[in-house]
Amino acid sequence: MQFTFFHLMPYRPLDMTERHKHRAAWVVLPNNLYDPKKGADEYQSYIDQLVHAETLGFDVIAVNEHHQTAYGMMPAPNLIASNLIARTSKAKIAIIGRALPLVNNPVNIAEEFAMLDNLSRGRIITGFVRGIGNE
Amino acid sequence: MPGTETKHKVRDVNVRMLRGGSGRPVVFLHGANGLPPWLPFFDLLAAKCDLRVPEHPGYGTSDNPAWLRNIGDLAMYYLDFLDGLGVDKVHLIGQSLGGWAAAEVAVRNCTRIASLTLLAPAGIRVKGQLSGDNFIWDAEESVRNLYYDQSIPDRMLALPLSEEDADVALGNRFTTTKLGWEPRWYNPALERWLHRITVPTLVVWGENDKLFPVSYAARWGERVPNCKVEIIPQCGHVPAIEKPDITAKKALDLIGRS
Numbered sequence: 001m002q003f004t005f006f007h008l009m010p011y012r013p014l015d016m017t018e019r020h021k022h023r024a025a026w027v028v029l030p031n032n033l034y035d036p037k038k039g040a041d042e043y044q045s046y047i048d049q050l051v052h053a054e055t056l057g058f059d060v061i062a063v064n065e066h067h068q069t070a071y072g073m074m075p076a077p078n079l080i081a082s083n084l085i086a087r088t089s090k091a092k093i094a095i096i097g098r099a100l101p102l103v104n105n106p107v108n109i110a111e112e113f114a115m116l117d118n119l120s121r122g123r124i125i126t127g128f129v130r131g132i133g134n135e
Numbered sequence: 136m137p138g139t140e141t142k143h144k145v146r147d148v149n150v151r152m153l154r155g156g157s158g159r160p161v162v163f164l165h166g167a168n169g170l171p172p173w174l175p176f177f178d179l180l181a182a183k184c185d186l187r188v189p190e191h192p193g194y195g196t197s198d199n200p201a202w203l204r205n206i207g208d209l210a211m212y213y214l215d216f217l218d219g220l221g222v223d224k225v226h227l228i229g230q231s232l233g234g235w236a237a238a239e240v241a242v243r244n245c246t247r248i249a250s251l252t253l254l255a256p257a258g259i260r261v262k263g264q265l266s267g268d269n270f271i272w273d274a275e276e277s278v279r280n281l282y283y284d285q286s287i288p289d290r291m292l293a294l295p296l297s298e299e300d301a302d303v304a305l306g307n308r309f310t311t312t313k314l315g316w317e318p319r320w321y322n323p324a325l326e327r328w329l330h331r332i333t334v335p336t337l338v339v340w341g342e343n344d345k346l347f348p349v350s351y352a353a354r355w356g357e358r359v360p361n362c363k364v365e366i367i368p369q370c371g372h373v374p375a376i377e378k379p380d381i382t383a384k385k386a387l388d389l390i391g392r393s
Binding site for chain 2: 023027028
């Protein structure tokens, strides 16, 4: 059995009072509720957690993709994966998954994953999703 | 006197069509919500006209052909449709998406068109004048945002939706998205060619349209040569439903003098 440490990276400092003035945390939530300085701290904290998961013995560390939501800060999971490649050496890195319909040119998808595979010396697990309406 | 539902064939495409009335031939092209029921607006037209309300391919229970990918495909199909009616010319009326389709037909070929009435048509974009985004609205907003008089959505939202209705609505949404998603509700090429519409044209717009801003009406008026613009106060995106009397009167005035 293999164990995966999987992150969605929600934006924890969200002002929940403001959040509840809107009908959802997806799509209709205004950008001004995101503080980029706090966002940078969130990315740091979450990437540290994923890296630490390798130390703890997880076989796989995983990221995913969501758009337009406070629920997940990774519209571009490959960028996080790239960061994780540099900071880890043993764990597999799973991207579950890249939303295909949003990318115009499939060659772009293939090129990025080929690079990630090469940069990680084979530690990438590719995953694809069709995305949901919010994407 | 309600119209009757008929089956209609355009070459190899089978569609539903509502038909009623007698007099000058009129074709009404529906919007993104699909083929409407026989509306009071249609009764007003059918009192003076032979009215046909075809369902677009890709909507309702009509055929959903694979070749239908964009508004150009729909326009070419309607050129075939008009040729196949066995009538010299029709008065064409289009609502929203149907208005866009009607304009696209007319810029290509006006031979079979006697007059053109566009009710809050999609099709152009005026930079700096933001449109509403129906794709972001939830189910309730999608009804409420189309009307000024909220008692209309109150009634519509109270109606039960059968599973069959829900399936039809989903299929309609697919085709609507094919046609209107990107670019969002316009053809960047269309505005340039609007001068090719040589028939008398009427553009009607609700002053309180939350989907396409009423300011767009003036641009249509500027681009289409023989064009009258009518703005209806206290009216949202669907003048045919919200203000059927004045909308029908204006359309019949145009039809009568063309």
